[in-house]
Amino acid sequence: MKKYDKMNMNQKVFSCLLALLCSLYLSAQTATYTLEQCREMAKAQNKQTQINEENVAAAKAMRQAAFANFFPKLSANAAYLWNQKDLVLAPDKLDTRIGTVQANGGIEWAQTAGMQNLQNTIAGLATTAEAASPGAGMIVTQMANGAINSVGNAMGGIYGDIRKELTFDIKNMFVVQAGVIQPIFMGGKLRELYRIAKANEQIAKIRTKGNDDDIIVNVDEAYWRVVSVDEKLKLANQYVGLLEQLEHDVQIMVDEGVATQSELLKVRVKLSEARMQQLQAMNGLSLSKMALAQICGMPLDEQFNVDSDKLTEVELTTKEVNMEEVYDNRTELQLLEQANNIAKSGVKLAASTLQPNIMASANYIWSNPSVFNGFQKKFDGFFNVGVVMNVPIAHVNDIFLLKAAKHKARTIELKLEESREKIELQTTQSRNKVEEANMKLTMARNNLTNADENLRMAKEAFSEGVMTSSELLGAQTAWLNAHSQLIDTAIEAKVCQLYFLKHTGNL
Incomplete structure (x- = not known):
C-alpha cells in the first residue's frame, strides 16, 4: 500500500503541474471576454442597430421638415419661351x-x-x-x-x-417670378402632422432601445451557454481524473489480489463513458463559442475564453415591482402609446379636411417684353399680394374617413389595455421564476455540500478497505451529478434574472 500511495501522490503532482502549465499557456494565447464586453461588441457590429440609427436620423429629419411647414415658403421661378410668330392684334x-x-x-x-x-x-x-x-x-x-x-x-x-x-415681337420671351406663401389656417393639419412626425421619431428611438434589449438577451443566453458547457467540460475533466485515479488504484488492488477483474472492468466502463461525455462537452463548447462569436461579430474560428468566475456564487434579488414603472419602461407599451398618439392625431387630421384652409401669398414678377408702359422690349415687373381660402362644402367621403379614424384610434386603445394586462401577468411569472430559481440554487448548494462530504468519506473508506470500488463509483457519480446540477441551476438563475430584468424594463 505504501508503493500504491507513493505512485498516487506522484501522479497527482504531475497532473497538477500539467494542468497549471496548460492553463498558463492557454491564458497567454487566448483573450478572455466578460459579459459586458460581449454585449458591447454585439451592439457595435449588429446591422439592425445601424439600421435603427439611420431610422432615428430619418425620423428626426422628417420631424424637422414637418415643423418647417409652419413657416413661409420662399421660391423663385424663371422661364424662357421662343415663339415662331409675332403677336398681331x-x-x-x-x-x-x-x-x-x-x-x-x-x-x-x-x-x-x-x-x-x-x-x-x-x-x-x-x-x-x-x-x-x-x-x-x-x-x-x-x-x-x-x-x-x-x-x-x-x-x-x-x-x-x-x-x-399692333404687331409685337414676342419671339423671345423671359419671365422671372419670386414669391412667398404663408399658411394662415389649415384646420389643424400642420400641427397634427408635426405631432405625428414627432411620435414617429420617438417610435424609431424606442425600437432602437428594444433592439438593444434583444441583443443583450441573445448575447447573455449565448454567453451563459458557453459558461455552462465550459464548466461542464471542467467538471468532466475532473471526473475523468477521478476515474483514472480509481482505475489505477483498482488495477494495483487486482495485481495484489484484493480486488476482482470485474470491479476493474466496471471502473473502465465508467471511465469510457466519462471520456465520451468529455468529448461531447469539448464539441459542445466549440459550437457554443462559435455561436457567441457570430453574435459578437468575431471570426468563427477565433479562440477565446469567457469569464465564469464565481458562477455558482450568484445571488438573485427580487424587489417589489411597481407596475406603473414597468408600464413606463416596457418598449411594447411605449410603442403602443406612440401609436395611440398617432391615431389621435389621425382623427384630428381627418377632421381638418372638413374645415376651411386659408393661405396668403406675395409675388414679384419680371417679364421681357413688358406691357406696363406700352409694349417694350425690356425687363419690368410688378408686385402682388393675395389671400386664398378654400371651404369644403359637400365632402361626404371625408366624413366617413373621420369615422374610420375614430374606430382605428379606439382599436389601439383596446390593444394598449390588453397589453397592460399581459405584461402584468408576464412580470408576475418572471418574478415567480426568479424566486423558484433562488430556492433551486439553495437546494443545489446543499446537495453539493453533501455530495462533496460523501465523496470524501467514500475515499477514506475505500483507502481503508471498508468500501468497494462500486460504492466509490456511486459516490463519484453522485458528486458529478451534484456539481452538474449546481451549474445548471446557476445558469438557469442567471437566465431567469435576465428575463426578469427584461420584463420589468430594467435591462
Whole structure:
C-alpha cells in the first residue's frame, strides 16, 4: 500500500503541474471576454442597430421638415419661351360697313345704299357730260372711279400702318417670378402632422432601445451557454481524473489480489463513458463559442475564453415591482402609446379636411417684353399680394374617413389595455421564476455540500478497505451529478434574472 500511495501522490503532482502549465499557456494565447464586453461588441457590429440609427436620423429629419411647414415658403421661378410668330392684334383684312380694307392694299367696297347713291350720282354726271360733249362722260366716269380707288388705297395704307403698330415681337420671351406663401389656417393639419412626425421619431428611438434589449438577451443566453458547457467540460475533466485515479488504484488492488477483474472492468466502463461525455462537452463548447462569436461579430474560428468566475456564487434579488414603472419602461407599451398618439392625431387630421384652409401669398414678377408702359422690349415687373381660402362644402367621403379614424384610434386603445394586462401577468411569472430559481440554487448548494462530504468519506473508506470500488463509483457519480446540477441551476438563475430584468424594463 505504501508503493500504491507513493505512485498516487506522484501522479497527482504531475497532473497538477500539467494542468497549471496548460492553463498558463492557454491564458497567454487566448483573450478572455466578460459579459459586458460581449454585449458591447454585439451592439457595435449588429446591422439592425445601424439600421435603427439611420431610422432615428430619418425620423428626426422628417420631424424637422414637418415643423418647417409652419413657416413661409420662399421660391423663385424663371422661364424662357421662343415663339415662331409675332403677336398681331389686327387682321390683314378688316371688314367694315363700307367694305373690306386690306392692309397696304385697296378696299373692296360694300354695296351699301350710300355707295349705290354715289354710283348713281357719277352715272348722272357722266350722262350730263356726254350730252354736252361726246366722250366727256367716259372721262368723268374714269376720274370718279380713280378718286374712289385713291381713297381706298389711302385707307388701306393707313390700316397697314395701324396693323404694323399692333404687331409685337414676342419671339423671345423671359419671365422671372419670386414669391412667398404663408399658411394662415389649415384646420389643424400642420400641427397634427408635426405631432405625428414627432411620435414617429420617438417610435424609431424606442425600437432602437428594444433592439438593444434583444441583443443583450441573445448575447447573455449565448454567453451563459458557453459558461455552462465550459464548466461542464471542467467538471468532466475532473471526473475523468477521478476515474483514472480509481482505475489505477483498482488495477494495483487486482495485481495484489484484493480486488476482482470485474470491479476493474466496471471502473473502465465508467471511465469510457466519462471520456465520451468529455468529448461531447469539448464539441459542445466549440459550437457554443462559435455561436457567441457570430453574435459578437468575431471570426468563427477565433479562440477565446469567457469569464465564469464565481458562477455558482450568484445571488438573485427580487424587489417589489411597481407596475406603473414597468408600464413606463416596457418598449411594447411605449410603442403602443406612440401609436395611440398617432391615431389621435389621425382623427384630428381627418377632421381638418372638413374645415376651411386659408393661405396668403406675395409675388414679384419680371417679364421681357413688358406691357406696363406700352409694349417694350425690356425687363419690368410688378408686385402682388393675395389671400386664398378654400371651404369644403359637400365632402361626404371625408366624413366617413373621420369615422374610420375614430374606430382605428379606439382599436389601439383596446390593444394598449390588453397589453397592460399581459405584461402584468408576464412580470408576475418572471418574478415567480426568479424566486423558484433562488430556492433551486439553495437546494443545489446543499446537495453539493453533501455530495462533496460523501465523496470524501467514500475515499477514506475505500483507502481503508471498508468500501468497494462500486460504492466509490456511486459516490463519484453522485458528486458529478451534484456539481452538474449546481451549474445548471446557476445558469438557469442567471437566465431567469435576465428575463426578469427584461420584463420589468430594467435591462
